[in-house]
Amino acid sequence: MNVGAKVALAVAAALCVAGSTGVLVHRITAADQLATARSDLDQELRSAAADLTDGRESRARIDPADLPGPVARAVRDDVRVTYLQDGGEHAVLWAASRVSDRRVLAVSRPYTPEEQALASLDRTLLVTGVVATVLVSLAGLLLGVRMGRRATAAARTAERIADGDLDARVRPDGRDEIARLAASVNAMADALGARLEAERRVTADIAHELRTPVAGMSTAVGLLPPGRASELVAGSVRKLRGLVEDVLEVARLDSQVAAVDTEQREVSAMTRRAVAGLDDARVQVRVMADAVVATDPRRVERILANLAANALRHGAPPVEVAADGPVVRVRDHGPGFPPDLLAVLHTSGPQRFRTGSRTGGTGLGLTIATGQARLLGARLTFRNHPDGGAEAELRLPTG
Structure with a gap:
């Protein structure tokens, strides 16, 4: 339930309380009016009885023909009686008492003034209630909408x-x-930004510092005598050099200093060039439909090469690279993405140095591919294919 609905329920509860209060005021006022009228008429009856004893005229009547039956029966017990004869708009209030064994002294008056005063009170309560309902509802609605918008803005x-x-x-x-x-969301963003910036700076500094010794190691490897040991050292140096270059590429993408050189290129040509250095027997290229897009071909080829290499390293051959217009799909036939890694890919994107596989690797391939795609304005998504295997889809912009 959102904030607006909660405010609306609170307003409705307040209006119910206000309505109950109005009913209570009506009943208390009606009872007070009737009690006051009974007391006044009873006082008038006692004055009339005294006037009758002294021989003075009064408004009271002896044995009135229209005396209500309940009053006539009640005065037999020698008590004074007040009685409201309900006649709708012509209600009459009676007061009666026995003045001898057979005679009844009674006085009556219309109860219309009290009924009209009560009706006027009801109209006032109704109008006030309607106005208050409208005003409170509008105020509650505006407050709820404003609070809801502010909460929604913070959530977004x-x-x-x-x-x-x-x-x-x-x-x-x-x-x-x-x-x-x-304010807490802003403080969180500031702290997170500062932390990420510090991590990026450290990563970039380490990569820059490693370039010189790695370059020296590459030169020294060329001076080693041929042999198995030399091949192992050369392979390790190549992997280390590739790792350093990948870290530098991530640092450039993080710092948003990379430039995009846009050209008109065919998607099929970029796809073939991207996988040209991979094993042809394990990578299959299919072109279902071609398209010409305006993009940076070097970065597109880097994305596709990283996706294909990642599929070969962590999946199982054959790796299918299918070009369908501006969309290129890279699929392997392995076990697919682990559920926890797929959930991360769908939410926050690839996490550097995390592969989700036990076969090794640095975990920078998908990070670089995602950063390059974001730089190009392309869309890169990941999923598990219904027929098995992991699948990555690169959708290039056509505008």
């Missing part, structure tokens, strides 16, 4: 931050709990 900003937009901020408004929530 938090989602943008979770998606990687560390520049997103919530504008604090007021001093209530939602304003505190907005």
